[in-house]
Amino acid sequence: MNRAEFFPHRIISKTDVTKSTFVLRLERNNLEFRTGQHINVGPVENGYTREYSIYSGEHDNYLEVLIKEVSNGFVSPHLRKLNSGDVVMVEPPLGYFFLPSEHLLQKKFLFVATGTGIAPYHSFIKSWSDIDYTLLHGVTDISESIQPSFxxxxxxxxxxxxxxxxxxxxRVTKWLSENDLQGxxxxxxxxxxxxINDVYYLLNKxxxxxxxxxxEAYF
Structure with missing residues (x-):
């Protein structure tokens, strides 16, 4: 485990999103977080946890994480096997990938994600449905899109x-290079x-x- 403190949370449901990704919905148990933060989650039996951005909104009465199953991983294959009623370990939230606290509805945001990097933006939009945003999501093909109807x-x-x-x-870098970003x-x-490194350089340029x-880099 990454830290000594953790709390048990019971699984409410598990929803497959793509062949390799799924959403775990957990009892919230009064856990407080800011949208954009991540939590470490892991099965009780093996003692390992992994960081996952919180997928649910600040005001939801449950807690969700979006998980990509990694072959031979220490955590995700075990989480994939769990079902509603099972218990997982959850460590306190961390991170500073926040929306601004002031004039939120007067700003225009560009959200850029690859793969499961879309998770914090899902939390942003669930928490603040009226924000003005463009979401750029990069995947290899359409089968990897993650709940686009949301x-x-x-x-x-x-x-x-x-x-x-x-x-x-x-790729997202191609779209960014071909479009005006000044707004x-x-x-x-x-x-x-x-x-992230490629886009950061492109944006500065x-x-x-x-x-x-x-x-927020995932790997």
């Missing part, structure tokens, strides 16, 4: 790097570290100041 279709751009079935054919007050990046960029 988002306003006018605000979601699915970038598919290996097919033409999404809204945009190519956004803040840009959030979440997902693959290589994507296009005149987006570093203080207008927030990033």
């Amino acid at each position: 988002y306003d279709p006018n605000q979601l751009i699915l970038c598919t790097s290996r097919s033409n079935e999404g809204h945009f054919s190519g 956004y007050d803040h840009v959030y990046l979440c997902g693959n570290r290589n994507m 296009k005149g987006i100041e570093s203080e207008k960029i927030s990033a």
Whole structure:
């Protein structure tokens, strides 16, 4: 385990989203968090936990995490086998990947994600449904899209790097290089570290100041 303190949370449900990803819904047990934070979750029996961004909203009476199953992983394959009624370990929330606390509804946001990096944005939007955002989600093909019907279709751009079935054919970096980004007050990046490094460089090159960029790297 990463820290000594943890709390038991019972599973309410498990929902498959794609072939490799699923959502665990847990009893909240009065756990307080800010949207954008992550928690460490793990099965009780083996003592290991892994960081997962919180997928549910601040005001939901349950707690959700979006999990990608990793072959031979210490945690995700074990979590995949659990069912409603089983208990997992949850460590206290951490992180500073926050929306601004002031003038939230007067700002325009660009959310950029790859894979399960979409999780904190789901929490952002569940918590603050009236925010003005564009969500750029990069996946290999449309089968990897994660609950796209949750988002306003006018605000979601699915970038598919290996097919033409999404809204945009190519990586998120290609979309960003081809579009005007000056109208956004803040840009959030979440997902693959290589994507974050590439996008950060691209944004700086296009005149987006570093203080207008927030990033959360998954691996």
